[in-house]
Amino acid sequence: MPRTRLYSLDELDDIPGTKVFNARRSREAYHLHKFCMSLMKAENREAFKADERTYLDQFKMTEDQKQAVLDRDLAKLIELGGNMYFLVKIASTDGWSAQKAVSSMSGMSADEYAQMMLEGGRSPEGLRSKKEAK
Amino acid sequence: MARITAGIATSHVPAIGAAIDLGKTQDPYWKPVFDGYEFVKEWVKDNMPDVVILAYNDHASALMLDIVPTFAIGFAEEFLSADEGWGRRPVPVVKNHLDLAAHIAEQLVIDEFDITLINEMDVDHGLTVPLSLVFGQPEEWPCKVIPLAVNVTQFPTPSGERCWKLGEAIRNAVKTFPEDLDVQVWGTGGMSHQLQGTRAGLINAEFDQRFIDLLAHEPEELKYITRLEYLRETGTEGIELIMWLIMRAALGYGVEEKHRFYRVPASNTAVGHVVYEARS
DSSP states (O other), X not given: OOOOOSSOGGGGGOSTTOOOOBHHHHHHTHHHHXXXXXXXXXXXXXXXXXXXXXXHTTSOOOHHXXXXXXXXXXXXXXXXXXXXHXXXXXXXXXXXXXXXXXXXXXXXXXXXXXXXXXXXXXXXXXOSOHHHHX | OOEEEEEEEEOOOHHHHHHHHTTOTTSTTTHHHHXXXXXXXXXXXXXXXXXXXXXXXXXXXXXXXXXXXXXXXXXXXXXXXXXXXXXXXXXXXXXXXXXXXHHHHHXXXXXXXXXXXXXXXXXXXXXXXHHHHHHOSOSSOSSEEEEEEEOOSSXXXXXXXXXXXHHHHXXXXXXXXXXXXXXXXXXXXXXSXXXXXXXXXXXXXXXXXXXXXXXXXOGGGGGGOOXXXXXXXXXXXXXXXXXXXXXXXXXXXXXXXXXEEEEEXXXXXXXXXXXXEEOO
């Protein structure tokens, strides 16, 4: 008998404002992520900063993914399969803190977000399930 | 024979590493975080291990793009600090204990853990920030380190229960290594945090505190927290806490809690830290 999962996979899609990074999403973002990891070399960061579009065109990313990188639209990049551990390398290349990068997806300004964290962060109340959130 | 003498758990937030590297540990924002580590820095002077088996997750620095191993042991003689986009952290080279690493790999496979070995990789903040928090800024790390990389990023990740069993298997492996070595197991990552989407910034202090409350003496129920529950309750990155279970299981039945610390925030994250000594 195969073992069974303790919860249905659909439930992973039930968390508000959250994309669970799985093998399918990882594949969708493979070339985007390859670009992100290329930024782990100083010379590549320089080449990217010198001409972002030309640099991005070396990678087999979708046009949407390229545009979202140019726009620094991290929320969109997550939607297009991205995972923050890869994407944060774009933010680091820009000299952004991880907090500023994360805040850019939160619907708050960087200052408002920083203040929320100082006050103990975002409560999970009402945010555990889309059903709960309605 | 080798023995597991103690375990440490700590968050491994990259901004903590940056604060150390840039000399900001006494800034008003950071001081309350670093004060929580004063104990362990003193404690470790009298409890210096020969080897640390350090459970951490690679943050898309060496793994996760082309190869996504569930559990992997670093098997190079040494590991450099990774350039995660802002240059390599100015920390010493991490040196492995290859004989113990080889023995653990051998024993884990006998114990039905089909472990991946990695012959070359850099190690990122997940591994180096805990070393800095405990050992400060030495010229050389004072002990050998066996990197144990756990996939907590891409689903399917291992379950908490599986991590627990891995910890038990590591304990059994270390106990059968013939050399006289003091070994510590460290579990890193967590506590609650979410780094994506409109739920970013999520912190669940109630969950975190309860996790710390139960981990030392009543860890049984923590084994059965599902991955879904970690995501809902502690955020998408809070699931790193399963690596604390590897540490706890490796210590065996009884532990003495020497220290605990909890603080919100460090950047996006709830910082948690415990120090346990093994009783047996």
